[in-house]
Amino acid sequence: MASESSEVVLEYPFFKVYKDGHLEFRFPPVAKIPPSDDPDTGVRSKDVVISLDPPVSARIFLPRIPDPARQLPLLLYVHGGGFSIESAFSRNYHNFVSTVAAEAGAIAVSVEYGLFPSRPIPACYDDSWAALRWVAGHAGGDGAEPWLNEHADFGRVFIGGDSAGGNISHTLAARVGSIGLPQGVKVVGVILVHPYFGGTDDDQMWLYMCPANAGLSDPRLKPAKEDLARLGCEKVLMFVAEKDHLMKVGIGYHEELKKSGWKGSVELVKNVGEQHCFHLFDPKYEKAVELKDKFVSFIKNN
Incomplete structure (x- = not known):
């Protein structure tokens, strides 16, 4: 035996x-890389501590600012990785978020949340919510981070993420709709890239990683109609990939959101012939550039 x-x-x-x-x-x-100043794009980055207990941190990206008097839209980004791997400080995520910050002319805050198994689910949700609340706490101009105090437009906040990060981004928007954020903070849009939701073989893994769960009907796994109806944003941009096993549940989310009674607008983009999160691995690939450009345009045009 x-x-x-x-x-x-x-x-x-x-x-x-x-x-x-x-x-x-x-x-x-x-592998994690340190923050840096990019001489090509002019984007500066640095790491900040949001909370010591529980441990939550983030990497902030500040683009080149042609007009110091102009306030910039703000993106809170939530990385993917099956709730158990990856990092806001990995090269793939650093490069993607830095590029978005440069091209959208936005300040970006990329969240380093707790991962299973050292911190089982719901740490990822709670840490990301703590990060959003921390960011929103700068709306009065007297927060801990000067870049946010001086340059962020809190009337143009965006939440985005891929895979597990897309799932977490949905829960953040649902919390904004039910709990709210401080006065002067407005979440304009949410961007979900190949998001994970319940309805695949991955469900049992999620349930294992989340010891206190409500089974397959858990609203974090299968978004509840009432959460969809009160989503705390005006617009949603969704990407699904044709060769991704999560495509069907992503399309299902899109359909349920439209039927929920939510008053916002949602756009679904299908990445034909592509795999899950393909855009992170070869940023110069033509279709990866198209996805990134659509992501950037959503921020710039809203």
């Missing part, structure tokens, strides 16, 4: 669970 340390009892897309309780991830730990 196999020992408990070598006997696999559960297998999920991102990790295996052994009988003795230890986990084996299918992906190596992600």
